[in-house]
Structure formats: structure tokens, C-alpha cells
Amino acid sequence: MNIIVTGGAGFIGSNFVRMALSQRPEWRVIVVDALTYAGNLENLDGLEKTYSGRYRFAKADVADSAAIEKLFEQESPSIVVHFAAESHVDRSVLGPMDFVRTNVLGTATLLDAARKSWRDKAGRFLQISTDEVYGALGDTGAFTEATPLAPSSPYSASKASADLLALAYHKTFGLDVVITRCCNNYGPYQFPEKLIPFMISRFVDGEKLPVYGNGMNVRDWIHVEDHNRGVLLAIEKGRPGEVYNLGARCERNNIDIVRSLLKLLLTAKGKPAVDLDSHITFVKDRPGHDWRYAIDPSKAERELGFRPEVRFEEGLAKTVQWYLENEKWWRDVQSGAYRDYVSKVYGA
Numbered sequence: 001m002n003i004i005v006t007g008g009a010g011f012i013g014s015n016f017v018r019m020a021l022s023q024r025p026e027w028r029v030i031v032v033d034a035l036t037y038a039g040n041l042e043n044l045d046g047l048e049k050t051y052s053g054r055y056r057f058a059k060a061d062v063a064d065s066a067a068i069e070k071l072f073e074q075e076s077p078s079i080v081v082h083f084a085a086e087s088h089v090d091r092s093v094l095g096p097m098d099f100v101r102t103n104v105l106g107t108a109t110l111l112d113a114a115r116k117s118w119r120d121k122a123g124r125f126l127q128i129s130t131d132e133v134y135g136a137l138g139d140t141g142a143f144t145e146a147t148p149l150a151p152s153s154p155y156s157a158s159k160a161s162a163d164l165l166a167l168a169y170h171k172t173f174g175l176d177v178v179i180t181r182c183c184n185n186y187g188p189y190q191f192p193e194k195l196i197p198f199m200i201s202r203f204v205d206g207e208k209l210p211v212y213g214n215g216m217n218v219r220d221w222i223h224v225e226d227h228n229r230g231v232l233l234a235i236e237k238g239r240p241g242e243v244y245n246l247g248a249r250c251e252r253n254n255i256d257i258v259r260s261l262l263k264l265l266l267t268a269k270g271k272p273a274v275d276l277d278s279h280i281t282f283v284k285d286r287p288g289h290d291w292r293y294a295i296d297p298s299k300a301e302r303e304l305g306f307r308p309e310v311r312f313e314e315g316l317a318k319t320v321q322w323y324l325e326n327e328k329w330w331r332d333v334q335s336g337a338y339r340d341y342v343s344k345v346y347g348a
């Protein structure tokens, strides 16, 4: 069975491709990725050799309808798992149009290719979405699948638009669409612009760790492997046209995450984990910064049997270890363009 994984060279996608190839021997995986700044073939190193005949990489832009339709003709996929996206909120503030193009037009292009290709046969489209489509919570409550969409950033608005298109293709054309909405992921191969790897790279470089606002904003965290376990379950057990929230009931405020990272990093360097706040600098807040996210994953637990396995403290310690052991990986992705981006967001 052929399965197309878009965005398979990115953080969550590459972890998914490894999991799928090792746990689903009957699948042949075709990664479709444009290799933007966030996509990296090193994330897929060794797969061609280990899984020869079951793995193909195709460089393509999901918004390029000719390229996507050709891939559908060549590969006749039974499943599409759509991870490809512009994914970083701060970048969507600097330049929203790339987000509209990839996340809205790209999703529409894939949905339409699937509609044409799956006229006479069954196929499933798994839309990878985010809790950010629900907007911000106050100090209490949690997002359920019935929470109205109220995105704040160009990123989350583009993801909400993509979800609505996917649901419209289900209602109008009967396309077998399932949507998962997950909370903040962490783990290996995450691009070092996101909170956890960014802070680790700053510490290693001897720089202060920039926390937005007062650091009290809350995010709900899940290890990337638990997210991907949920995606596999949604592919195999999800009901057509349904949305499933994925989360591990692990809320933390940002300042606590940064202090936990500092403890792990100082200890790893053989230094006493004291005076943590001297490594932190509070910086200008992100425009439209959502206050709090919290996922209620009851529906996925009930219907899919979803059970996250990674305890946050263990997952975080392993992630820190991975970044310390793979400094070359994150240094290689810090190109000139990346340094330019950091100085735009954080100042010189």
C-alpha cells in the first residue's frame, strides 16, 4: 500500500516516516517535500538504504498542482498524511503570504488531487492540524473538538482555513478526510527556532534565553512520538469527517520550561544548577500572543485508544541530550538566512 507523507523532511514528518516504515511493513512511503528552510534530507538519513523499495523521496511543492497530480498518477496512494506547512508563528507575523500559499493553497491542491484520483477507489486523507486553530484560552478550561475556531495568528488562521477546506471536501465530495489537532510537540529534529531547541542552542552559544512577555503563557506539551502514535491510530481507526484532538495533558508555563531546560543544561555541563534566572532575559512579547492552550484528548482516548507514553520530564531530558549530542545537525541548519531571521525577531 502506497502512502504519501507531505512535509516528511520536517520535524514531525520525519519522525513519522521512521515510525511508519518500522511499524507498518506493508506500507511503501513516498515523502513529498519542497525542502524549505525547515526541511532537511539529513532528517531522513539512512532510510533509503534500510528500507530500499519501501521508501521514495520526491521533491515537490504541495501548491504545484501539476507536480502533485503527476505524483498521484505515478504512485496511486491509498493514504495521504499531510504534514507539510509553514509552521512557525513568529515567521507568520513577519511574512504571512508564504503561510497562505503553502497552508491554504497547498492543502487545497492536495485535496483536489485526491478527489480526482480517488473517484473510483477508496483513499484516506489525514490532515495534520493544530490546537492553535481554537485561539487562546483563559486560565481554565480545555479545547474540545466542539470549541469554535478562533485563530489569532496568520499561521493559525491558515491552518484553520486548511481544516475547513478538508471538511468541505468531505461534506461536498465524500472524500474520506480525518483531522488531528495536536498541541505543542517536542523531541529530536525540531528546527531550532521553536522554544525548546532555540533555548538549548542559545545556552550552548553562551547567550541569554529570550522569554516573551512575562513568561507565564501556557502551552500543552507532547512528545513527537506520542503525537505520531496518535496519527497512526487516526489513520487506522478514525471515522471519516471527524476531528480528533491529540494531547498528553501536560500544561506548563514558558518560564517553567525554560528553567527546567537550564537545570538540565547546567547539570549536563557539570555546573551547579543555581541562579537560573541570570541566564534569562525577558523580551518584547509576540504580537497577538495566545495566552494559554490546553487540549482535551478524551475523544481520541475513547474512540482511538490513544494513550501517550512519554513522561514529560523524561522526554525533555532525552531531548536536551539529543541536541547536545547532535550539535552539528542544528549548526548546519542555522544558515545565513536563519541568522537574519533571528535578528529580525529578537534584534541584533
Ligand code: NAD
Pocket (backbone or CB within 6 Å): 006, 007, 008, 009, 010, 011, 012, 013, 032, 033, 034, 035, 036, 037, 038, 039, 040, 060, 061, 062, 063, 082, 083, 084, 085, 086, 087, 088, 102, 106, 128, 129, 130, 131, 159, 181, 182, 183, 184, 185, 186, 190, 191
Ligand atoms: P516543520 O516546519 O518542521 O516542517 C515542515 C515541513 O514542510 C518541512 O520539511 C518543509 O520543507 C515542508 N514544506 C513547507 N512548505 C512546503 C511546500 N509548499 N511544499 C512541500 N513541502 C513543504 O513543521 P513541523 O513542526 O514538523 O509541523 C508539521 C505539521 O504539524 C504542520 O502541519 C504543523 O502545522 C503541524 N503541527 C505542528 C505542531 C508543533 O508543535 N510543531 C503541533 C501541532 C501541529
Ligand code: DAU
Pocket (backbone or CB within 6 Å): 087, 088, 089, 090, 129, 130, 131, 132, 182, 183, 184, 185, 193, 194, 195, 196, 198, 210, 211, 212, 213, 217, 218, 219, 254, 286, 293
Ligand atoms: O500548539 C501547537 C503549535 O505549537 C504548532 O501548531 C506550531 O506549529 C508550533 O510552532 C507551536 O507554536 P507555538 O507558538 O506555541 O510554539 P513556539 O515554540 O514558537 O513557542 C512556544 C511558547 O514559547 C510561546 O508561548 C512563545 C514562547 N517563546 C517562544 C520563542 C521561540 C518565547 O517565550 N521565546 C522564544 O524565543
